[in-house]
Amino acid sequence: MGLLAALLTAPLAPVRGVVWVADQLAEAADREVNDPVAVRARLAALNRALEDGEIDLVRFEREEDRLLDLLEARTGLEVAG
Numbered sequence: 001m002g003l004l005a006a007l008l009t010a011p012l013a014p015v016r017g018v019v020w021v022a023d024q025l026a027e028a029a030d031r032e033v034n035d036p037v038a039v040r041a042r043l044a045a046l047n048r049a050l051e052d053g054e055i056d057l058v059r060f061e062r063e064e065d066r067l068l069d070l071l072e073a074r075t076g077l078e079v080a081g
Contacts, residue, residue: 036071036075039070040071042067043067043068043071046060046067047060
């Protein structure tokens with residue numbers, strides 16, 4: 001039965017391959033976006049944007065809270081602040 005199943009599902013192999021590649025790309029993107037080092041770099045850039053007057057305090061605090069929550073969730077540690 002294994003040979004028959006393999007023959008019948010062979011046309012679906014390219015679809016499975018595409019799905020697997022898409023899953024791998026999504027996981028890699030998630031790791032890159034949520035990496036604590038990347039989040040800290042975004043926090044530093046956010047601070048620079050505030051200091052340079054590119055964003056206002058309300059937007060800064062909203063984005064900072066979002067990034068700190070992301071960092072806390074990713075590291076499992078409570079972020080001081």
